[in-house]
Amino acid sequence: MTAVTLAAAPPPRARFGRRGAGAVIVAALIAFGTLGPLLITADPARQDLGNALAPMFGDYWLGTDHYGRSLLARLAHATGLSLALAALTVAGAAVPGVALGLLAAWRGGWTDRAAGALADMVLALPGLLLVLLFAAFAPGEFLPLYLGLALAQWVEYFRVTRATARSVLARSHVEAARLLGFGPPYIARHLLLPELAPVLGTLMAFGMGTAVLAISTLSFISIGLHPPTAEWGSMVTELLPYYAEAPAHVLSPAVMILLTVLGFHLLAGAERP
């Protein structure tokens, strides 16, 4: 596979600037998602039908939706929900992926081949198709959605962990440590982890972006979370009929998605291999 780099050898300072910008955006979003629901006392489900589709920067800071619900409150709750669900998905993909990758690299042989075959099986279908098939079991519930997303994403962690671990384990200083009698836990923590951590960090930041996109997309096509839950994708679906009168209202959840994914992509640094 061809490695795609962002720009022709960017100077280290520029790379830090990009990651720094990503970190600021992500931190701001986490603050909005956690503190927002506490500070904004408006109930995201309270309807004010006399004030439906109120304009932005009026009585309501970001206006209201078609039921007169405060968009600011709904966006704050949706931000917390999306970040939490995405983090859960990333953890659900990374933990088994890394564990299997380590196992495959350590044991080699039969274990390695079986795990590789499993990974190939998952990759035979485009990820979203797999998630949709899983979501069909119980549309509108998060559990099958989460299982499908984690199942579609663990392969990446598995492959990267396996490749990195294999190359590290083959080096002479690791062999020396093994001969000296250091056990697998010591080698994993002190020799493997420092090499693995930055790669996994990049993957997980990209994974957060992918998960946020997938969760909102599935809600948008009415297969993920359903209204009245405040979720970015389903908020767009709900407001879609009003795109002629209130385009800014329809696009406000979209701006949040854009910011979130952009933040995580910038935080990840280089483009995905």
Add this chain to the structure above:
Amino acid sequence: MAGILRPLAGRAVQALTVALLVGLVSFALMHALPGDPAMRIAASRYGPDLMTAEAAERVRAELGLDRPMPVQLAEWVGRLATFDLGRSLVTGAPVAEELEIQLGASLWLAGAALALSMALGLPAGLLAGMRAGRLPDHLALAAAVLLRALPVFVTGLVLIIVFAVWLGWLPAAGFGGWRDLLLPGLTLAFGLAALSSRVTRDATAAVLAAPYVAFARTKGLPERLVVLRHGVRNAAIPVVAVLGLQLVYLVEGMVVVESLFAYPGIGHALVHAIIARDVPMVQGTALAMGLTFVLVNAVVDLLCAALDPRQVAR
């Protein structure tokens, strides 16, 4: 010739995996959904008024839904192997018949999206690569990063608001003439071009910095011939190779774009089948999408081999 057979054999295994995976999940779906499958099928066949307990029993006996699970599973796989996809539980029409129409509509959309993405991504990438590190390069990078961070449905929504609502140039939804293909095609093309323009840019920059290009220039070839004879084909290799990756994006994007634009394609059908719990249609549409995905990937493999015979010889 033997070299090309190995990747093709891999694709054949992949196609089999897709068929088995979709078949097994669909079988599980049939039995895991709440309610009695025989009742569901009877209701869809005869309508809610004629759906009696006897009708359900007849369906149960006919389809063998009362037999042990392993026997039913073997039958299910057997029917799959003979391409007997059954009938839709909603319309009652054979699944294969509906798939033919939907797949045709989707292939038109996919073709339009790919063509538009080439028209957008290749010139942008070429320009950025030839001016690497300068303004066009930075602009193309910013556009690509931004487009990759937008979900497909938001890109589509913005296009609808601009071109259908404000300017009124193109229809916001529907199916018929070529004008209906433009907005959904463009939506997918933007996402595809975000990746292909970056790959084109890297390939162009790498090729132009290669020693053989420097040599071609030194020996006095005009710049036009340098690019045409030595540049294009070498730069095309990674661009075609990454088409395989883009197919994943295309298949995933089609599901969303077809729903957004009410385009009667196969992705739209899959979403509706899931919501209506029409298991035969879920299986049929997922199978058709998965197998088309594998087939097009095989074509990309062949294209790559034709462009770069070294890979085959290896």
